[in-house]
Amino acid sequence: MSTQNPAKIVMRDVHKSFGPKVVLDGLDLEVGQGESVVVIGGSGTGKSVMLKCVLGLLHPEQGSIKVDGEEVVGMRGKERDRVLEKFGMLFQSAALFDSLKVWENVAFGLIQGRGMSRDDAKGVALTKMAQVGLGEDVGELSPAELSGGMQKRVGLARAIATEPEIIFFDEPTTGLDPIMGDVINDLIVDCVQELGASTLSITHDMASARKIADRIAMIYKGKIIWAGPTEEVDHSGNAHVDQFIFGRAEGPIQMEVLRP
Amino acid sequence: MVAVSTNFLAAIGRIFLAFMAATGRLSVFTATALSHCVTPPIFPRLLFRQMMSIGYYSLPVVGMTAVFTGMVLALQIYSGSSRFNAEGAVATIVVIGITRELGPVLTGLMVAGRVGAAMAAEIGTMRVTEQIDALTTLSTNPFKYLVVPRLIAGALMLPLLVLVADIIGVMGGYLVGTEKLGFNSASYIDNTFEFLEQIDVVSGLVKASAFGFIVSLMGCYPGYHSRGGAQGVGAATTNAVVSASILILAANYIITELFFDI
Incomplete structure (x- = not known):
C-alpha cells in the first residue's frame, strides 16, 4: 500500500467502529507528495469514514494517521486547526453554505480561516471560479439557484481557493451526467496539477478513477485489499477488484439482497 | 413474577x-x-444577523401575544377581584403579572416556537448535508460560527423583547381597563406605577435572558446532533421546541424562587 514518493499522508492499522459495526478494520494506506490516489469500493465499505478520520471529523479507536510525519490522531484545538489548513475538500453533496452567496462560499476559507479582507478574498474567489469555468455573475447567486454540476464546480473552487497542499475529493462525480462528470474530472486534474497538491479521492465511478488517479486502491470490509498504479488496475489479479471494476453481480463480493 | x-x-x-x-x-x-x-474570535456579522433574527423579526409575534395577554388579564382580574370589591387592583395586578411572569414566559415560549425551531432546522440541515463538516475543513470552528452567535444573541435579545412585551401588555390592559371596564385613564396609569417595583421588571428581564439562552441552546443542540436526513431534521426541530418549552417552564420556577424573597 506504499508509494515511491515521500509520504504526505500515512495511515497505519486504522480501526473505526460504530457500535457493533466495524467500518475500518486495520486500514493501511499512503499518499505520496504530489500523488493522486483514488480509493474505490462499494457503498458502506468505509471510504468516507477514512477521509473523516484523517480530517479529525471522526476519531479512530486504534491506529496511526500521520500528515507530513505528524501524528494527527488525538490532535485537538490549535494544533488540529494548523494541520487542517493544509487541506481542501470537495464534498459529495458539495456542502455549500445555503446562507451565503456563491462567491462567499468560495472565499470562506480565505476570510474565516486565513483572515483575508472580504474585498481581497472576493478577488481570489472570482479568479478560482473562472478557473473552474464559472463567471462573475454566478458569484452573486445563492447555491440553491445552481445545478448539481455547477454546485460541484463551486465546491471545487472552494476546495482549491486556499491553495491547499492536500485535497480530498469525496465522490466528485456522483449524481452528475457522464459529460458533466468528465468535465469535473478534467477540472480536478487541471487544478491539482497547477497546485501540485497531493490528493486522496474516493469514488465508485471507474471512469473518474482512471482519469484522476496516479494510483488506485480498493477498500473492502474496512481494509485496503489491493493498491497499484492506475494502468495495472485491469490486470490486478484480484478477484474483488475485477468484480468491482467490471461491475459484475457475481463474484467474491456478495451483496445482501433479499430475493423473492 | x-x-x-x-x-x-x-x-x-x-x-x-x-x-x-x-x-x-x-x-x-x-x-x-x-x-x-x-x-475569541467572535463573529460580529453573524452575531448581528442572529440578533436581528431573534429580536427584530420576533417583534410582531411577541407584540401580538403581549397585547392580547394584557387585555385578557385585565378582564379576568376584574372578573375575580370584583367578587370581593377589589376592582382597584386590576392595573397593579396586570403590570406585576406581566412584568414578573407572563411577559418573560410567553415571550420565551413564542420565541422557542419561532426561532428555536428555525435554528434546529437550519443547523440540522447543515449537519446532514455535511456543511458542518465543511466548516471544520475550512478551518472554522462550528461552535464559534454557529452556536456562539445564537447563544449570545438569544441571551441579549430576549430581555429587549420582554421589555417591549411588558410595555405592550400593560397597554393592552390599559385599553380594556379604560374602554371596556370604565376605569379613569389617569387613575389606571397611577395604579399601574404606584406599586410597581424595580425588582418586578428586573426579575422578568433576568428570566428573559435565561430563557433566551435556553431557546438558543435547545435550538442548536438537537440540530447539531441530528442524523438521518429529513426525518432527523424534523425530529430535531420538534425536540428543540418541546425541550426548550419544558426547560423554560422549569427555569421559570427556579428563578422565581430565587427572586421570591427579594
Missing part, C-alpha cells in the same frame, strides 16, 4: 441511564459552547 419484576426494573434502569447520558451530552455541549463564548 420475578422475571417480570426484573424486566420492569431493567427497563427503568435503561431509561434512567439514557436520561443521564443525554444530560451528560447536553452538559458537555453547554460547557463547550460557553467556553467558546468567552474566547
